[in-house]
Amino acid sequence: MEEYLKRDNPFSQIYKNVNNGSNQKKYEQFKRGKSNLLPSLIDIELTNLCNYKCCFCPTGTNAMQRIKGMMPDNVVDAIIENLNRYKIGGVRFIRWGEPTMHPKYLEIIERVKKTGTLVHINTNGSRLDDKQIKKLLDINLDSIKFSFQGADEGTYNEIRENGDYVQLLKTIRRFYELRAEKKLPFIQVSTTLTNETKDQIESFKSDVGNICDYVNIGYTVLNHLSVGQMNISNGQKKKIIELQKREVKQRKYMKVCNEAFDKLSINWNGDITLCCSDYDNFMIVGNILDNDIKQIFNCRAADIYREIIANGEYGKIKCCSTCYEVIPLDK
Ligand SMILES: C[S@@+](CC[C@H](N)C(=O)[O-])C[C@H]1O[C@@H](n2cnc3c(N)ncnc32)[C@H](O)[C@@H]1O
Ligand code: SF4
Ligand code: SF4
Numbered sequence: 050m051e052e053y054l055k056r057d058n059p060f061s062q063i064y065k066n067v068n069n070g071s072n073q074k075k076y077e078q079f080k081r082g083k084s085n086l087l088p089s090l091i092d093i094e095l096t097n098l099c100n101y102k103c104c105f106c107p108t109g110t111n112a113m114q115r116i117k118g119m120m121p122d123n124v125v126d127a128i129i130e131n132l133n134r135y136k137i138g139g140v141r142f143i144r145w146g147e148p149t150m151h152p153k154y155l156e157i158i159e160r161v162k163k164t165g166t167l168v169h170i171n172t173n174g175s176r177l178d179d180k181q182i183k184k185l186l187d188i189n190l191d192s193i194k195f196s197f198q199g200a201d202e203g204t205y206n207e208i209r210e211n212g213d214y215v216q217l218l219k220t221i222r223r224f225y226e227l228r229a230e231k232k233l234p235f236i237q238v239s240t241t242l243t244n245e246t247k248d249q250i251e252s253f254k255s256d257v258g259n260i261c262d263y264v265n266i267g268y269t270v271l272n273h274l275s276v277g278q279m280n281i282s283n284g285q286k287k288k289i290i291e292l293q294k295r296e297v298k299q300r301k302y303m304k305v306c307n308e309a310f311d312k313l314s315i316n317w318n319g320d321i322t323l324c325c326s327d328y329d330n331f332m333i334v335g336n337i338l339d340n341d342i343k344q345i346f347n348c349r350a351a352d353i354y355r356e357i358i359a360n361g362e363y364g365k366i367k368c369c370s371t372c373y374e375v376i377p378l379d380k
Contacts, residue, residue, distance in 0.1 A: 055262045059191045067311040075310035076359035082349030092314040092325045094144035095151035102210040107328040111280035124319040127337045132164035139167040149176045159188040167191045190234040197240035200253035225260040236261040241269040273371040331367040
C-alpha cells in the first residue's frame with residue numbers, strides 16, 4: 050500500500066494553549082461574571098447513545114443517569130448561530146456517545162465547517178462506509194480520531210464489547226487510502242492500555258502506524274466508575290472487577306485543568322457543561338437555547354466552579370474528584 054507524508058494536527062496550537070499555564074493564572078482572567086472571553090474549543094455531543102458497550106464508559110455501561118437522545122434541529126441551529134456570531138478556534142464532535150449514530154451527523158459537520166472553525170470527530174469507526182468517508186473528505190473535515198482500547202484483538206474485545214478490531218483496522222486503512230494526497234483530515238488513532246506488554250504495544254504500533262498520521266497511547270481509567278452504578282449483567286460486572294484489579298497503579302495528580310477555563314461542552318439537549326468528561330450534569334452552566342455561548346462562558350455560575358478548581362478543592366465537584374492523570378508503574 051502506498052504510504053503518504055504524515056499530516057500535522059491542525060488543532061495543535063489550540064491544544065498547546067489549553068494545556069499551558071496554571072489554574073490560578075487562568076482563573077485570574079475571569080472577573081466574577083463580568084469578563085468578556087470566548088472559549089478556545091467547543092465539544093459537542095450529538096448523541097449519548099452508542100452501539101458499543103465499552104466497560105470503562107458511562108454510556109456503554111449505562112452508568113449514566115441522564116436521558117438519552119439525539120441532538121434536535123433547534124439545538125443544532127442555535128449552535129450554528131453562535132458559531133457564526135463568535136470566532137471559535139475549534140469544534141469537536143466527541144463526548145459520551147457515538148457521533149456517527151446521529152442521522153444528520155454529516156450534514157451537521159458540514160454546517161459547522163462552513164462557519165469557518167476547525168472541526169474534529171472522534172469515532173469508534175463502526176459505521177463508516179465508503180460513502181460516508183468520501184463525504185467527510187469532501188466537506189474538508191480537519192481531523193478524525195479512531196478509538197481503540199487494548200493493543201490487539203483480544204485486549205480490544207475485553208474492553209470494547211460489540212467492537213470488531215479487524216474491521217476497524219480495515220476502515221482506517223480505507224480512510225487513509227481514500228484521503229490519498231489530500232491535505233486533510235489529520236488521521237489519529239488512539240488506544241488506552243490496562244496491562245498490555247511492551248511487545249503487544251509495539252505490534253499495535255506497527256499495525257496502525259502506516260495507516261494514520263499519529264498514534265496516541267494512554268491508559269484506560271477503570272476505577273472512576275463504580276460497578277454498583279452500572280446497569281449491566283452480573284457476568285459483565287464480574288469481568289469489569291477482574292479488569293479493575295489488573296489496572297496499572299495510578300496516582301492522583303493534577304497539573305492543569307484543560308477544560309473549565311478554556312472550553313465549553315454541549316450535551317445533545319443543549320445543556321452546557323464546563324467539562325467534556327462531565328457525563329451526568331455535574332457542572333451545568335446554561336443551555337444554548339436560553340443564552341449565547343459568550344454569556345454562558347463568562348457567567349458567575351461558571352466562575353464559581355473555576356474558583357473551586359483554582360483553589361484545588363476538586364473534591365467539591367463530583368467529576369473533578371476523580372480527575373487525575375494515570376501514572377504507570379514501570380513493568
Ligand atoms: C467516550 S468516547 C466517545 C466517542 C466515540 N464513541 C469513541 O469511542 O471514540 C471518547 C474517547 O474517550 C476515551 N475515553 C473516555 N473515557 C475513558 C477512560 N475511562 N479511559 C480511557 N479512555 C477513555 C475513549 O477511548 C474515546 O477515545
Ligand atoms: S464507543 Fe465510545 S461512547 Fe460508545 S461505549 Fe465505547 S467509548 Fe463509550
Ligand atoms: S474534571 Fe474538573 S478538574 Fe478535571 S478537567 Fe474536568 S473540570 Fe478540570
